[in-house]
Amino acid sequence: MSDQSGTFKELPVIGSGPDVRNAGGQDPIIGIDLGTTNSLVAIVENGVPRIIPSREGKNLVPSVVHFNADGSHEIGDAAKGLRARDPKHTVYSAKRLLGRGAADIAPIRHLLALDLEESSTSNVKIRVEGRAYTPIEISAMILRELKASAERDLGRPVEDAVVTVPAYFNDSQRQATRAAGRLAGLNVLRILNEPTAASLAYGLQKKKNGLVAVFDLGGGTFDISILKLHEGIFEVLATNGDTQLGGDDIDHAVAAWIESELRKEDRTASFNGLENRAALNEAAEELKIRLSAESTATLKAFGVTITLTREKLAELTMPVLERTRAPIETAIRDAGLGTSDLSDVVLVGGPTRLSFVRKFVEELFGRAPNFSMNPEEVVALGAAIQADILAGNNKDFLLLDVVPLSLGIETFGGAMSRLIPRNTRIPTMAKERFTTFVEGQTKVAINVFQGERELVAENRRLAEFVLGGIPPLPAGVARIEVTFLVDADGILNVAAKETYSGVEQSIEVKPMYGLTDEEVERMLAAGHAHAESDARARKLIEAKNEARTVLAATEKALPEMRGLLDPKEAAEIENLAREVRQSLDRDDLDRVLGARLALDRGTVHMAELLMSRTLESGLKNKRAADVLKKS
Amino acid sequence: MSSSAFEVFNLKASFKLDERALENAYYEKSRELHPDRVARGDKSALLKSQEKSAELNRAYQTLRDPEQRLEALLRMSGRLKDEKSEEGREAIPMDLAEEFFGLQEAATEDPAIASKKVRAFIDTVARSAGADTAAIRELAARIDWESASTPENEALIGELLSRRKRRAYLLSLADNARKLGVA
Ligand SMILES: Nc1ncnc2c1ncn2[C@@H]1O[C@H](COP(=O)(O)OP(=O)(O)OP(=O)(O)O)[C@@H](O)[C@H]1O
Ligand SMILES: [Mg+2]
Numbered sequence: 070m071s072d073q074s075g076t077f078k079e080l081p082v083i084g085s086g087p088d089v090r091n092a093g094g095q096d097p098i099i100g101i102d103l104g105t106t107n108s109l110v111a112i113v114e115n116g117v118p119r120i121i122p123s124r125e126g127k128n129l130v131p132s133v134v135h136f137n138a139d140g141s142h143e144i145g146d147a148a149k150g151l152r153a154r155d156p157k158h159t160v161y162s163a164k165r166l167l168g169r170g171a172a173d174i175a176p177i178r179h180l181l182a183l184d185l186e187e188s189s190t191s192n193v194k195i196r197v198e199g200r201a202y203t204p205i206e207i208s209a210m211i212l213r214e215l216k217a218s219a220e221r222d223l224g225r226p227v228e229d230a231v232v233t234v235p236a237y238f239n240d241s242q243r244q245a246t247r248a249a250g251r252l253a254g255l256n257v258l259r260i261l262n263e264p265t266a267a268s269l270a271y272g273l274q275k276k277k278n279g280l281v282a283v284f285d286l287g288g289g290t291f292d293i294s295i296l297k298l299h300e301g302i303f304e305v306l307a308t309n310g311d312t313q314l315g316g317d318d319i320d321h322a323v324a325a326w327i328e329s330e331l332r333k334e335d336r337t338a339s340f341n342g343l344e345n346r347a348a349l350n351e352a353a354e355e356l357k358i359r360l361s362a363e364s365t366a367t368l369k370a371f372g373v374t375i376t377l378t379r380e381k382l383a384e385l386t387m388p389v390l391e392r393t394r395a396p397i398e399t400a401i402r403d404a405g406l407g408t409s410d411l412s413d414v415v416l417v418g419g420p421t422r423l424s425f426v427r428k429f430v431e432e433l434f435g436r437a438p439n440f441s442m443n444p445e446e447v448v449a450l451g452a453a454i455q456a457d458i459l460a461g462n463n464k465d466f467l468l469l470d471v472v473p474l475s476l477g478i479e480t481f482g483g484a485m486s487r488l489i490p491r492n493t494r495i496p497t498m499a500k501e502r503f504t505t506f507v508e509g510q511t512k513v514a515i516n517v518f519q520g521e522r523e524l525v526a527e528n529r530r531l532a533e534f535v536l537g538g539i540p541p542l543p544a545g546v547a548r549i550e551v552t553f554l555v556d557a558d559g560i561l562n563v564a565a566k567e568t569y570s571g572v573e574q575s576i577e578v579k580p581m582y583g584l585t586d587e588e589v590e591r592m593l594a595a596g597h598a599h600a601e602s603d604a605r606a607r608k609l610i611e612a613k614n615e616a617r618t619v620l621a622a623t624e625k626a627l628p629e630m631r632g633l634l635d636p637k638e639a640a641e642i643e644n645l646a647r648e649v650r651q652s653l654d655r656d657d658l659d660r661v662l663g664a665r666l667a668l669d670r671g672t673v674h675m676a677e678l679l680m681s682r683t684l685e686s687g688l689k690n691k692r693a694a695d696v697l698k699k700s
Numbered sequence: 701m702s703s704s705a706f707e708v709f710n711l712k713a714s715f716k717l718d719e720r721a722l723e724n725a726y727y728e729k730s731r732e733l734h735p736d737r738v739a740r741g742d743k744s745a746l747l748k749s750q751e752k753s754a755e756l757n758r759a760y761q762t763l764r765d766p767e768q769r770l771e772a773l774l775r776m777s778g779r780l781k782d783e784k785s786e787e788g789r790e791a792i793p794m795d796l797a798e799e800f801f802g803l804q805e806a807a808t809e810d811p812a813i814a815s816k817k818v819r820a821f822i823d824t825v826a827r828s829a830g831a832d833t834a835a836i837r838e839l840a841a842r843i844d845w846e847s848a849s850t851p852e853n854e855a856l857i858g859e860l861l862s863r864r865k866r867r868a869y870l871l872s873l874a875d876n877a878r879k880l881g882v883a
Binding site: 229258259299300302304455458459460461464467468469493494495496497498554556557 | 727730731734735736737739740750751753754755757758760761
């Protein structure tokens, strides 16, 4: 055992304040639900998952970022509160833009109260005061905040995380999520599907075997997953969804209705522009949420009193709900089941708090859905359970997931040749042979697509892989074997080998809307700037922990040893202890380290006395603090 | 060479299969091989687990689906390519083929009347293909795939292949009939 700080992890810890609760084991892995509307972070302790509260003491952190004039920003409730008042500097629903190009978001663009910068070749960006942010950067800010909450709560640095995504997220969206994690200083050990995460929390609570459907209608995305639960195995049989469907769309429908009501008062009124859109959406959401508890809701918007009944809201919402029908039917069919085979339907997502949403689900599945779990927290709790599995603490549970969308390449005439069909279990691998068409050809380009349509033009192009370094050979002689691997994150990896000559291939990836090289570079550079402050923050947390440990040990030993100490010495130790206590209130690394060292030195004599009282001889030559800790 | 689906599960080559036992074996092996088990391990452990796990997943998906399972058996005994040869040509149902050509003509003359007939035709063809599927599976279960080259097995495989050929033809007839348009 060395004397350096950091060894405290292996030592038995004195005291049980919240800050050292988790010390003693491996580094923790947190579970994060990065939501369109709300984000949460959770952890499992001794097999029990719990949500970690935010800076403001809340479980839910609104996924909203507000930028101040001085370049600083706030996140969560503080930012959400400013959304209506200062929409130009407030970014929300960034998840709807993650990994998406201009064409992807065309259908919803006019509804968002965001100033977007679009290009056909890269991810859409959000403009705030002349600076364009990628949705990855915005997501990273939210993740950073959650990471900080976890570190504050656990009293130790946190790096490893499981981050959830909608099951129906495609490859670009998953990659973008992972990039956001990296940018936030997180080591994303797993990208986990949200409904699958929910099933883990459900399984932990119910401990039942059976066939379960998870209906997850969130703020901006809809997922349906069909799972088989069997003795701790969570096997996804099929999944489907719509990544542009959620509570936001209910708000937009209500906002359109409010607009028409307002026009009845003033025919010429116009509600375009960021401020108006933001105000309309805000009013719509408030009415909607109130109607989950009341049958009529009234508020003043644009100086006019608006009254909405639950019946009217149900009517406005129906077209949104109807859009869940086809994905649900497909998922059940793909699972090889009928609705009557299901033993339970689990509800996830804020909008499932509305009674008519539950009724819709009940009619669709022919059974009353289960809402015994908090629909907004269950995904984060599940992410924490998966984190616990990855940490090796839970050997009873295992998730077996699938790829949500078919993956293929272009063949003659623009047809899609499916290499990996949707709902294939992951990890999965497919091999395909390619050759050259021209003598001396040294490069082959392969376009990879994702989607269910027969023509590649109607599917989404994920990336172009350029295989280089093919030895010059006559046309058709080269044998290039390409391996497509979809990993447990549902993300595609490609490797290639020329088998005729045995030459390894270099692969250059040109993602479509994921990340351009230029973006990656810029982000990594920005990441380095953060790295330094991260390292300092980490050191500070570690130093404070060590100091707390020594302090607790001293406070425990002093009363017992007082009789054996000179009163002056005892008073000196008390002074040193007070200095350590005070240093803990400041974020001054040097001061914390200095105070702790002084206390270490000042307690050497007391530790020796303590040691001589102990029968254990193995404690000789230990640092005073170590002895104190063992006492 | 990668292992056959049967080898992955330490099973003898056979069409008959205990689905429950297969599922349990799959779960058990997944618990051992899944990348979750080495999430914090080094890169090579992760790669290896991904490869093993992918192989397991593919083998499971092959075995649990009767059609894919049969194809694997035919491939293993070198008989899958025979299907593309001329063998079993006599299996083509001439009566249905002629009926289709008749429909094709009728469709150009009066689409409305043809539409009804087309639907009835598709039903007949589908039923006939369904009977083939049942026969194919029954034959597959009788074949000893471990020693496929005995005369008795050869005869059964020959019959199975010609049934498969017939079915494939029927399915393409149904597809083409659908393209004639059902209003
Ligand atoms: N009581 C309520 N009644 C109706 N809708 C509600 C209620 N509470 C929250 N919502 C709505 O739920 C949505 C947010 O739900 P949730 O927090 O589950 O989404 P998310 O996880 O952020 O989004 P996603 O999963 O799509 O990324 C918002 O549209 C919000 O207006
Ligand atoms: Mg959600």
